[in-house]
Amino acid sequence: MFWRILWRLLHASRGRLLLAFIAVASGAAVCAALLNLDLDAGDKLAREFRVLGANVIVAPQRSTDAVPLMDAGAMAQINALRVPEIVAAAPYLYIAAQAEPPAASNVAQAGPAAAGNATQQAEKASGIPVIVAGTWFDQIARMNSWWKIEGQWVSSRDDSAHCMAGSEAAKTLGLGPGSALILRYGGREASLIVSGIATSGGSEDSQLFVSLEVAQNLAALGGRIGLVQLSVRGSAPAIENVMKQLARALPGLSVLPVRQLAATEGRLLERIRGLLLATVFLILLLTALGVLAAMAGLALERRRDVGLMKALGGSVQRVVGFFLAEATVVGLAGGVIGCGAGMLLSQWMGARIFATSIAPRPIVLPVILILMVAVSLAGALPLGLLGRVRPAEILRGE
Amino acid sequence: MTEPVKDLVVQAELVSKTFGTLRALDRVSFQVVAGEWIAIMGPSGSGKTTLINILGGLDRPTSGRAIVDGVDVGTLGERELTRYRADKVGFVFQQFHLVPYLSAVENVMLAQYFHSVADEAEAVRALQRVGLGDRLVHLPSQLSGGEQQRVALARALINHPKLILADEPTGNLDQANEDLVLDLLRDLHSAGHTILLVTHSLAIGRLADRRIELAHGRLAQIIFNVDENHKAVQEHS
Numbered sequence: 004m005f006w007r008i009l010w011r012l013l014h015a016s017r018g019r020l021l022l023a024f025i026a027v028a029s030g031a032a033v034c035a036a037l038l039n040l041d042l043d044a045g046d047k048l049a050r051e052f053r054v055l056g057a058n059v060i061v062a063p064q065r066s067t068d069a070v071p072l073m074d075a076g077a078m079a080q081i082n083a084l085r086v087p088e089i090v091a092a093a094p095y096l097y098i099a100a101q102a103e104p105p106a107a108s109n110v111a112q113a114g115p116a117a118a119g120n121a122t123q124q125a126e127k128a129s130g131i132p133v134i135v136a137g138t139w140f141d142q143i144a145r146m147n148s149w150w151k152i153e154g155q156w157v158s159s160r161d162d163s164a165h166c167m168a169g170s171e172a173a174k175t176l177g178l179g180p181g182s183a184l185i186l187r188y189g190g191r192e193a194s195l196i197v198s199g200i201a202t203s204g205g206s207e208d209s210q211l212f213v214s215l216e217v218a219q220n221l222a223a224l225g226g227r228i229g230l231v232q233l234s235v236r237g238s239a240p241a242i243e244n245v246m247k248q249l250a251r252a253l254p255g256l257s258v259l260p261v262r263q264l265a266a267t268e269g270r271l272l273e274r275i276r277g278l279l280l281a282t283v284f285l286i287l288l289l290t291a292l293g294v295l296a297a298m299a300g301l302a303l304e305r306r307r308d309v310g311l312m313k314a315l316g317g318s319v320q321r322v323v324g325f326f327l328a329e330a331t332v333v334g335l336a337g338g339v340i341g342c343g344a345g346m347l348l349s350q351w352m353g354a355r356i357f358a359t360s361i362a363p364r365p366i367v368l369p370v371i372l373i374l375m376v377a378v379s380l381a382g383a384l385p386l387g388l389l390g391r392v393r394p395a396e397i398l399r400g401e
Numbered sequence: 402m403t404e405p406v407k408d409l410v411v412q413a414e415l416v417s418k419t420f421g422t423l424r425a426l427d428r429v430s431f432q433v434v435a436g437e438w439i440a441i442m443g444p445s446g447s448g449k450t451t452l453i454n455i456l457g458g459l460d461r462p463t464s465g466r467a468i469v470d471g472v473d474v475g476t477l478g479e480r481e482l483t484r485y486r487a488d489k490v491g492f493v494f495q496q497f498h499l500v501p502y503l504s505a506v507e508n509v510m511l512a513q514y515f516h517s518v519a520d521e522a523e524a525v526r527a528l529q530r531v532g533l534g535d536r537l538v539h540l541p542s543q544l545s546g547g548e549q550q551r552v553a554l555a556r557a558l559i560n561h562p563k564l565i566l567a568d569e570p571t572g573n574l575d576q577a578n579e580d581l582v583l584d585l586l587r588d589l590h591s592a593g594h595t596i597l598l599v600t601h602s603l604a605i606g607r608l609a610d611r612r613i614e615l616a617h618g619r620l621a622q623i624i625f626n627v628d629e630n631h632k633a634v635q636e637h638s
């Protein structure tokens with residue numbers, strides 16, 4: 004019977020409820036669009052932070068040394084901090100070594116053009132200068148998961164038999180996955196097999212990556228590193244906080260942010276997000292007012308019916324329950340329709356304003372539905388006042 | 402007086418109701434036995450509706466006691482009054498007061514729903530009893546005044562109330578429909594229902610067992626219709 008009466012009520016008041024529905028649906032559309040935009044932009048931002056790779060470096064303070072170095076023990080100190088925001092930390096020791104390209108036979112799989120190029124270079128010189136970075140493979144892999152890899156990452160941190168080659172360096176040296184090469188530095192040498200070719204789009208593309216130990220041995224700098232790169236995740240203040248912790252734990256070393264620009268971009272985006280949420284709040288308020296206006300008219304129309312229902316023995320809860328159920332239906336219907344429209348709107352806004360594609364987020368639907376039902380119920384509060392209607396007065400009046 | 406009070410449905414004891422300075426009811430006392438049909442008469446503004454509203458739990462007496470089926474209506478809280486209206490009384494109003502967007506059968510079912518649970522088959526039977534078996538799904542706006550009032554009567558009866566309160570139920574009806582409704586009331590009376598009927602018409606008042614006459618909120622006289630020829634009139638102070 005409840006549903007039957009509810010249906011009749013909805014049908015009888017469809018004009019006024021349509022007004023409330025339009026208020027809710029348009030409120031839901033804008034809120035859904037903004038929330039979706041916010042969620043998606045937020046994720047894009049987070050992804051961008053990940054794209055950054057290292058955003059903090061630890062380096063020796065500038066000194067009179069020609070090449071400032073630090074103790075590799077700093078790694079142990081950093082790891083001992085157990086800061087969850089540190090996604091990865093990689094030591095780096097850079098050396099400018101001579102690379103001897105592989106024999107033509109080693110790159111047979113790289114194709115005739117590459118093979119020809121390699122042969123030509125092998126003939127030309129006993130070595131080509133290249134920047135060699137000694138590091139921990141597992142950490143740079145984690146830090147730079149967005150690098151495009153041809154072949155494979157070196158899987159183990161201190162694999163001294165394999166190396167990774169930046170794409171530019173690989174081109175210059177005629178390297179492909181599986182190529183062998185020899186690195187020379189100060190009379191020492193190391194022979195390595197290329198495991199993968201990495202494309203980062205940055206300066207790393209012209210470098211070779213070897214295990215820290217290999218670089219230390221070549222340079223005869225056991226236990227020394229040049230700097231540590233860290234990938235720290237979180238908001239700008241969170242990252243600053245981690246940097247303070249690092250500085251405290253590593254006296255005598257500099258802790259520096261990289262990509263300052265990204266941090267201010269992040270702050271700007273945070274401010275935009277704040278603005279979005281404030282707008283959502285404002286729209287919810289306006290929606291509630293719209294529903295309120297429609298429902299206030301409805302409440303006036305319903306006074307007689309409420310008086311009558313109470314006279315017939317309908318309890319306040321039951322009678323007002325009908326009206327709250329109506330508001331809930333309006334909230335749900337408006338929420339669903341508005342949410343669908345909002346998704347389209349956010350895609351349009353994403354394309355037109357932010358020039359990115361915005362994916363619809365399923366989580367937005369339940370959030371919007373809850374918000375819209377709450378807003379509709381809030382807007383239906385005047386109907387709650389009908390509970391106070393005195394039936395004798397209503398029924399007496401002509 | 403000395404006989405045991407058996408089956409007293411209504412005991413009004415010095416019931417008064419004031420609206421501001423206006424005394425709508427002034428120390429009205431009377432009793433109604435189960436199965437009785439009482440006509441409440443008096444000029445407009447004499448307090449008839451006020452009395453019906455108090456007995457029906459729509460209003461509270463300012464002083465005095467209105468006891469219906471053993472319950473002192475004036476002492477009930479808001480919730481208990483709601484329950485009381487659903488359980489003990491059935492209203493019929495001059496303006497019919499059907500819910501406009503519910504069909505005839507749904508109007509009857511609404512009373513069932515407020516009382517306990519809606520039972521469509523029973524509601525249909527109730528409408529058939531008042532001769533509206535072919536008007537079940539009509540909306541009030543699609544029914545004549547007489548038909549609407551018969552729906553209201555079916556609604557008033559559906560929960561087997563102790564007391565039927567009818568406030569000028571034929572006031573808005575033509576002669577033919579008035580006769581139909583009165584026939585139904587007569588049937589209810591012979592079936593043992595207790596009826597309080599407000600009317601202006603002496604002809605209708607004579608159908609009742611007794612007539613209670615109000616004037617300026619006071620009980621002017623109670624007339625036993627059966628003894629009217631003998632002018633057996635109980636005067637009231």
Ligand SMILES: Nc1ncnc2c1ncn2[C@@H]1O[C@H](COP(=O)(O)OP(=O)(O)O)[C@@H](O)[C@H]1O
Binds near residue numbers: 396425447449
């Ligand atoms: N809610 C109210 N407020 C003020 N005066 C009222 C109210 N209800 C009834 N009255 C007054 O009480 C008197 C009795 O009214 P009522 O019981 O409706 O008379 P009747 O039904 O006999 O015509 C009238 O003078 C009426 O104006």
Ligand SMILES: [Mg+2]
Binds near residue numbers: 450451
């Ligand atoms: Mg009246």
